[in-house]
Amino acid sequence: MRRGAGALAVGLAALVTTAAAAPKPKPGRRTRPGKVVRVERNQPKVTSSARLCQLYDLDVGNCPHPVQVGDVGLVVDMEGNYGSAPITSVNQVADACGNPVTWNIEIDMSRLSRKDYSYNAVLVLGHAVADDGRALPANQDPPAGRPREHVTNVVDDDGDGKGDLLVSTYGCDEPGQGTQSTRPGLTCTDTWIEVRDEWRLARTDTVLACY
Numbered sequence: 691m692r693r694g695a696g697a698l699a700v701g702l703a704a705l706v707t708t709a710a711a712a713p714k715p716k717p718g719r720r721t722r723p724g725k726v727v728r729v730e731r732n733q734p735k736v737t738s739s740a741r742l743c744q745l746y747d748l749d750v751g752n753c754p755h756p757v758q759v760g761d762v763g764l765v766v767d768m769e770g771n772y773g774s775a776p777i778t779s780v781n782q783v784a785d786a787c788g789n790p791v792t793w794n795i796e797i798d799m800s801r802l803s804r805k806d807y808s809y810n811a812v813l814v815l816g817h818a819v820a821d822d823g824r825a826l827p828a829n830q831d832p833p834a835g836r837p838r839e840h841v842t843n844v845v846d847d848d849g850d851g852k853g854d855l856l857v858s859t860y861g862c863d864e865p866g867q868g869t870q871s872t873r874p875g876l877t878c879t880d881t882w883i884e885v886r887d888e889w890r891l892a893r894t895d896t897v898l899a900c901y
Contacts, residue, residue, distance in 0.1 A: 736883050738892035740817035740855055742843050743795060748805060751813060752783075753793045754879060755895060764819045765802060766845060767811035771823045773802045775813065787900035812843060814855075822849030832858040833882055833889035836868025842879075856882040856889060865894045875899055 743753035743763065759780055765772040779796035797813060799805055812825060826844040830853070839860035844853040861874030868878070881893040 733885075733890075736885060736890040736892045738817065738855075738881050738883050740881055740892075741815040742845075742857055743793075743813040743815070745797075745807075745811045745813055746809060748807070748809075749797050749799050751795050751797070753795060753813075754791075754897075755793070756782075756790070757793050757795060757815065761815055763797075763813035763815035765797075765807055765811055766814055766819055766823060766825050767807045768825050768827070769807065771819050771821055772804050772807050772811075775799060775802060777813075785900040787898070789898045789900055791897055812845075814845060817845070817847065817855055819845065819847045820849050823847045824849070826853050830856075832860075832880075834858075834868075834880070834891070836860045836862075837870045839868055852884070854884045856884070858882065861899070862896070865896050866891075873899070873901060 741753060741755045741757065741763075743751045743757065745751035745765070757777055757780055759777055762774050762776045765775050775797040777795050778798050781794040782790050783792045783794060785791045795813075824846050826846050828841045828844050830841055830844065832839040832841050833856065837860065839858050841856060841858045843855075843857040845855040846852060847854040857879060859877060859879045860868045861871065861876070862878040863869050863871070863875045865876070865878060866880075876896045876899055879895045879897075880891055881895075882889045883892045884890070
């Protein structure tokens, strides 16, 4: 064998040996260069102190949550936002079992921009509503779809025509757990906040049932 041919043979042998010693790539899907892999993380918890009181007359209404004299809310109906109104009178009402179930209120209308709002207006407390915000029809399906759950209020707080605050109620035996029973131990009221086109549960309030 010629000297040049021998050197070539030795080089080829070394190359084959090196290739055989190299680790084999692990099986599985390979990530393309430059591809961004999205990692799902737990979403932050949503909370809300919003409370809605139903106004059944211009300056009279009732609230399903405790309120007190001096609390200030915004009067909102399906036509718009009429401005702020402080609560001037509160009368707690209990059921036959002695459980407080509603708080009757009177409001001061002197700060309102107009006083021609409808009789189904709401007083929104603990939640900001823009000047062009409004109430929306409560005819949509409840976000969680629990047994016997129905939507009571929807508020568009930024004037874009979409709901941002929603309240639903249903019978339950423990907070957040709907029941098919016609005699549930509790009444649950859920407050929902819209985050990036998704309803997020912010709070569940309960009232003992009385039979």
